[in-house]
Amino acid sequence: MQLNYTPEQDAFRTEIRQWLADNVPEKPLLTLEGEEGYHQHVEWERKLASGNWGMVTWPEQFGGRGLDLIQWLIFEEEYWAAGAPLRVNQNGIFLLGPTVMEYGTEEQKSRFLTPMAKGEKIWAQAWSEPGAGSDMAAITTKAVRDGDEYVITGQKTWSSRASFADWGFGLFRTEEGSKRHRGLSFILFDLNSPGITRRPIRQLHGEPGFAELFFDEVRVPAENMLAGEGEGWNVAMATAGFERGLMLRSPGRFQAAAKRLVDLYRTHEANASPSAREAVSKAWMDTQAYAYNTYSVAAKILAGGKIGAEASLNKIFWSELDRAMHRTAMQILGAAAELTKFTDGSINQWLEGYIFSLSGPIYAGSNEIQRNITAERLLGLPRQGAG
Amino acid sequence: MEFLLTDDQATLTEGVREFLTGTHGPEVLRRLDEEGNRDPAIWQSLVEMGLPGLLVPEENGGLGMALLDAALIAAECGRACLAEPLVDTAFVAVPWLMAKGETGELAAIAAGEKTVPLAHNINGWTADGNGEALESVDPLRNLSPLTPDATDDELLLNLGALMSSAQLVGLASAMLDQAVEYAKMRNQFGQPIGSFQAVKHHLASATVALEFAKPVVWRAAQAMDDGQENAAIHVSHAKLAAGDAALQMAETAIQVHGAMGYTYEVDLHFWMKRSWAHIGAWGSRAFHTKRVDDAVIGGAMNIGPQHTFG
Numbered sequence: 001m002q003l004n005y006t007p008e009q010d011a012f013r014t015e016i017r018q019w020l021a022d023n024v025p026e027k028p029l030l031t032l033e034g035e036e037g038y039h040q041h042v043e044w045e046r047k048l049a050s051g052n053w054g055m056v057t058w059p060e061q062f063g064g065r066g067l068d069l070i071q072w073l074i075f076e077e078e079y080w081a082a083g084a085p086l087r088v089n090q091n092g093i094f095l096l097g098p099t100v101m102e103y104g105t106e107e108q109k110s111r112f113l114t115p116m117a118k119g120e121k122i123w124a125q126a127w128s129e130p131g132a133g134s135d136m137a138a139i140t141t142k143a144v145r146d147g148d149e150y151v152i153t154g155q156k157t158w159s160s161r162a163s164f165a166d167w168g169f170g171l172f173r174t175e176e177g178s179k180r181h182r183g184l185s186f187i188l189f190d191l192n193s194p195g196i197t198r199r200p201i202r203q204l205h206g207e208p209g210f211a212e213l214f215f216d217e218v219r220v221p222a223e224n225m226l227a228g229e230g231e232g233w234n235v236a237m238a239t240a241g242f243e244r245g246l247m248l249r250s251p252g253r254f255q256a257a258a259k260r261l262v263d264l265y266r267t268h269e270a271n272a273s274p275s276a277r278e279a280v281s282k283a284w285m286d287t288q289a290y291a292y293n294t295y296s297v298a299a300k301i302l303a304g305g306k307i308g309a310e311a312s313l314n315k316i317f318w319s320e321l322d323r324a325m326h327r328t329a330m331q332i333l334g335a336a337a338e339l340t341k342f343t344d345g346s347i348n349q350w351l352e353g354y355i356f357s358l359s360g361p362i363y364a365g366s367n368e369i370q371r372n373i374t375a376e377r378l379l380g381l382p383r384q385g386a387g
Numbered sequence: 388m389e390f391l392l393t394d395d396q397a398t399l400t401e402g403v404r405e406f407l408t409g410t411h412g413p414e415v416l417r418r419l420d421e422e423g424n425r426d427p428a429i430w431q432s433l434v435e436m437g438l439p440g441l442l443v444p445e446e447n448g449g450l451g452m453a454l455l456d457a458a459l460i461a462a463e464c465g466r467a468c469l470a471e472p473l474v475d476t477a478f479v480a481v482p483w484l485m486a487k488g489e490t491g492e493l494a495a496i497a498a499g500e501k502t503v504p505l506a507h508n509i510n511g512w513t514a515d516g517n518g519e520a521l522e523s524v525d526p527l528r529n530l531s532p533l534t535p536d537a538t539d540d541e542l543l544l545n546l547g548a549l550m551s552s553a554q555l556v557g558l559a560s561a562m563l564d565q566a567v568e569y570a571k572m573r574n575q576f577g578q579p580i581g582s583f584q585a586v587k588h589h590l591a592s593a594t595v596a597l598e599f600a601k602p603v604v605w606r607a608a609q610a611m612d613d614g615q616e617n618a619a620i621h622v623s624h625a626k627l628a629a630g631d632a633a634l635q636m637a638e639t640a641i642q643v644h645g646a647m648g649y650t651y652e653v654d655l656h657f658w659m660k661r662s663w664a665h666i667g668a669w670g671s672r673a674f675h676t677k678r679v680d681d682a683v684i685g686g687a688m689n690i691g692p693q694h695t696f697g
């Protein structure tokens with residue numbers, strides 16, 4: 001175990017720190033979930049890309065820098081420490097990107113990855129349907145082959161950013177009459193295709209952060225399919241692994257929140273309860289533990305390993321620590337917690353953060369599902385009904 | 388930067404684990420409980436493995452390894468619920484004596500001829516000392532009142548807390564294994580109780596706590612090896628994380644066992660009671676929480692995304 005950074009890693013840290021200091025907007029952007037904020041975030045995404053910082057781990061030919069996972073973690077640490085905006089293209093760069101890298105043809109890689117890294121195309125994820133939430137294998141939206149196209153009919157829902165995004169990816173039933181996870185295919189589609197209707201859904205905070213998508217005989221070129229027909233489930237599981245595992249929620253984001261929580265506590269110390277004090281230092285401890293674990297996963301992957309069902313432990317841990325941390329902030333704020341803007345006019349980011357943290361244990365596979373996976377795949381317990 | 392246990396470390400720990408699994412199963416704990424807690428033959432086998440000399444410098448007849456190596460072995464001792472005073476003497480006393488420059492007895496320790504009872508005021512007792520017996524809930528602990536030479540030394544406390552944390556990680560792992568085995572085997576309503584979601588979720592939650600305590604303990608050991616300025620805070624973090632994980636695991640494991648878990652007959656109680664002992668030893672929850680609070684909230688330590696490792 002070697003817990004010092006190399007001179008090259010330190011130099012990289014200095015470089016990104018400087019770039020962020022020069023470029024991060026002084027005023028926080030409007031929320032990413034609303035239309036105006038969305039466009040501000042897209043602009044930021046393009047600015048990042050102009051400095052070649054879109055996705056540092058990707059090969060240079062796709063708009064990346066060809067760096068390793070440790071450098072990615074350093075990048076993320078600096079990114080969150082600088083108070084830089086949320087990544088509007090997170091479902092593209094963190095989830096679809098690695099999936100295309102693994103399953104895409106060369107043609108698909110150059111067609112989709114570069115515009116993704118450059119923030120030219122913003123992506124939405126479309127798994128869920130009204131009847132297929134936790135039970136994703138219950139998907140019914142179908143894609144029927146017609147010549148060199150697929151014709152999609154059905155409905156998706158809860159698709160983050162789909163109110164405004166450019167492209168979507170999801171699972172569709174390509175084999176008529178197929179059951180459960182068989183007969184599904186992974187298809188990428190232009191959200192502006194004729195036949196797609198988007199109906200924005202207001203989230204808990206009131207902004208249209210996700211949308212319903214109605215498909216009425218939408219024609220999609222067959223070359224937009226990732227991997228083969230009927231292989232969608234396995235590809236989607238890889239994407240879900242990226243979501244729960246390493247990429248979607250890097251530790252820097254939570255460590256930055258823990259640091260702000262310590263500052264909040266200090267200014268409210270006189271009126272805070274003893275339990276708040278303990279919760280604040282626990283926030284630091286848990287975010288550190290999460291960071292160590294992430295460095296350890298990164299080191300394992302660099303040494304040739306893979307992440308499997310452990311990703312479920314990760315997802316449970318980060319989502320629950322995030323909610324606990326924001327709950328603590330709300331308790332410390334007391335009567336001010338309900339204000340969307342404080343009396344000095346600044347946005348109550350704790351409230352925004354608390355609301356968002358409530359969704360963490362739901363999306364990316366609910367924590368109940370993650371606990372099932374942990375019990376069955378890591379601990380080897382039998383499935384219910386096994387006699 | 389490489390947060391990874393080496394192949395050598397994996398080989399070493401696996402070797403010790405296999406050895407202890409083969410020679411120090413629950414039947415040994417039951418026998419010791421009946422026959423007097425310590426067994427020179429077990430101690431001798433640990434000596435033959437070279438374990439008392441793990442941290443002793445090579446020139447004094449030891450293996451000259453690092454605290455992280457010792458912590459990994461301490462976790463294995465926890466997993467086996469080992470009662471011999473190996474961890475106290477070899478992994479706590481030895482580095483403490485070395486730091487004080489007292490090298491005179493290291494060779495005897497490495498040879499397994501000497502054990503060192505530790506008298507620290509934070510504990511209020513001495514383990515494996517010579518005084519009249521204090522009764523512990525853990526039937527295999529040999530406690531006696533503190534001797535007058537008891538110290539407040541901070542390094543000793545940190546070493547003790549680090550090695551308790553490491554043992555707690557191993558104790559929790561063993562309790563998880565026992566609970567999972569039981570949940571697979573015990574049938575009710577015509578199916579294994581482990582197929583019930585409530586049981587699964589209890590075990591999954593305790594697994595999360597355990598898996599996220601481990602890297603904290605290894606990091607604390609490395610911080611002490613590296614002589615990091617804030618090593619003591621990382622040790623306190625380790626003690627809290629490992630203690631909380633072990634307590635949650637113990638309560639989960641007994642729940643999963645049902646009334647069986649409440650008996651003296653089922654072996655779980657040895658691990659549970661050892662966990663209680665280590666959770667309280669070498670600084671209570673309050674003590675370590677205060678150390679972390681003071682450093683994190685008091686501002687003595689840099690925190691935030693840029694300070695994961697210092």
Ligand SMILES: Cc1cc2nc3c(=O)[nH]c(=O)nc-3n(C[C@H](O)[C@H](O)[C@H](O)COP(=O)(O)OP(=O)(O)OC[C@H]3O[C@@H](n4cnc5c(N)ncnc54)[C@H](O)[C@@H]3O)c2cc1C
Pocket residue numbers: 124125126127128132133134135157158159160161210359362363364365366367368369372
């Ligand atoms: C903020 C947010 C963003 C999202 N973004 C997207 C997106 O971009 N794309 C997309 O496709 N989807 C997205 N989703 C949807 C998300 O994937 C689903 O909400 C999630 O899979 C759960 O499905 P559901 O909401 O239908 O809940 P349900 O499946 O109906 O579950 C309701 C409750 O029942 C529990 N439950 C269900 N099955 C089990 C079981 N087997 N065992 C135990 N408990 C169970 C769940 O844990 C949950 O507590 C998003 C959701 C949120 C909140």
